[in-house]
Amino acid sequence: EPEVTQTPSHQVTQMGQEVILRCVPISNHLYFYWYRQILGQKVEFLVSFYNNEISEKSEIFDDQFSVERPDGSNFTLKIRSTKLEDSAMYFCASRRSSGRAISYEQYFGPGTRLTVT
Amino acid sequence: AQTVTQSQPEMSVQEAETVTLSCTYDTSESDYYLFWYKQPPSRQMILVIRQEAYKQQNATENRFSVNFQKAAKSFSLKISDSQLGDAAMYFCACLSGTYKYIFGTGTRLKVLA
Numbered sequence: 001e002p003e004v005t006q007t008p009s010h011q012v013t014q015m016g017q018e019v020i021l022r023c024v025p026i027s028n029h030l031y032f033y034w035y036r037q038i039l040g041q042k043v044e045f046l047v048s049f050y051n052n053e054i055s056e057k058s059e060i061f062d063d064q065f066s067v068e069r070p071d072g073s074n075f076t077l078k079i080r081s082t083k084l085e086d087s088a089m090y091f092c093a094s095r096r097s098s099g100r101a102i103s104y105e106q107y108f109g110p111g112t113r114l115t116v117t
Numbered sequence: 118a119q120t121v122t123q124s125q126p127e128m129s130v131q132e133a134e135t136v137t138l139s140c141t142y143d144t145s146e147s148d149y150y151l152f153w154y155k156q157p158p159s160r161q162m163i164l165v166i167r168q169e170a171y172k173q174q175n176a177t178e179n180r181f182s183v184n185f186q187k188a189a190k191s192f193s194l195k196i197s198d199s200q201l202g203d204a205a206m207y208f209c210a211c212l213s214g215t216y217k218y219i220f221g222t223g224t225r226l227k228v229l230a
Contacts, residue, residue: 033217043162043208045217056215089160095216104150104212108162 002026004109006092012115013082021077021112023092032075033093033106034067036060043091049075082116089113119144121211123221130199131229137184138194138224140209149213151185151192156206156223165207168192196226204228 005024013019025032034046047057049067066078075094079086090113093106120143130136142151153165168176168185175183180200184193196203209221 031216035218037160042222043210043218043220045219048215048217056217091162093218104216105152105164105167106212106218108154108164110159110161113160 004092004094004107006090006109006112008112009110010113010115012117015084015116016081019079019082019114021079021090021092021114023075023077023094023109024073025075025092025094026107027073029094029096029107031055031095031106032067032069033095034077035091035093035108037089037091037111038085039088046077046090079114082114084116087114087116119146119211119213119219121209121219121221123209123224125224126222127225127227129227129229130196132199132201134199135195135197136199136226138196138207138209138226140192140194140221142190142192142209142211142219144190144211144213146213149211151183152210152212152218153181153183153192153194154208154210154220155203156208158205162208166194199228201228201230 007022032049035043037043047061048055064080068076089111091111092109095106122141149170151168155163155165166178166181180197182195206223208223210218
């Protein structure tokens with residue numbers, strides 16, 4: 001069964017450094033998402049991406065964040081200058097194109113644990 | 118704005134017994150979907166069960182079933198014959214409108230041997 005994959009599984013970085021989190025969505029999916037989960041808290045929406053542009057973003061997704069689909073298979077989240085509070089689990093998700101019922105479901109990757117020191 | 122509320126931070130159940138996790142939600146959309154996700158210590162999000170709001174019949178997946186009360190905006194998860202492997206965080210989520218998930222704060226389920 002196709003899966004969403006994410007790399008790396010764990011990233012440690014120093015405050016102020018740039019990080020890029022990578023995701024490979026399921027191949028026939030067209031909508032892509034990033035979510036964040038600070039340890040012990042709920043999962044929060046960051047951004048959705050469709051047709052090579054952001055379709056929606058949350059207030060968490062400020063100018064320090066950007067997303068890109070550089071080559072038709074990868075979907076990346078970049079944090080330009082990391083802060084301590086960016087330490088969290090970052091989940092990528094994808095879904096197929098429009099339709100009823102199950103096609104609205106998003107498939108989650110295993111997550112990247114980001115630790116900012 | 119959509120909200121999802123899980124009022125039980127932690128629940129315990131004896132192995133082989135039944136437990137019900139509560140979830141209430143609020144959305145102004147008429148078309149929406151509800152999910153329960155399991156998050157073990159690995160922190161991967163694992164889909165347990167889904168419910169389409171337009172379906173009156175409660176969804177079931179083996180030992181997992183839901184009690185979907187649309188008028189009350191309630192969506193509880195029942196786990197029958199609980200197993201040690203069921204121990205995890207459980208998140209309720211609502212998907213509607215702009216198609217982003219709104220998650221609840223989670224319920225930690227402990228299974229006692």
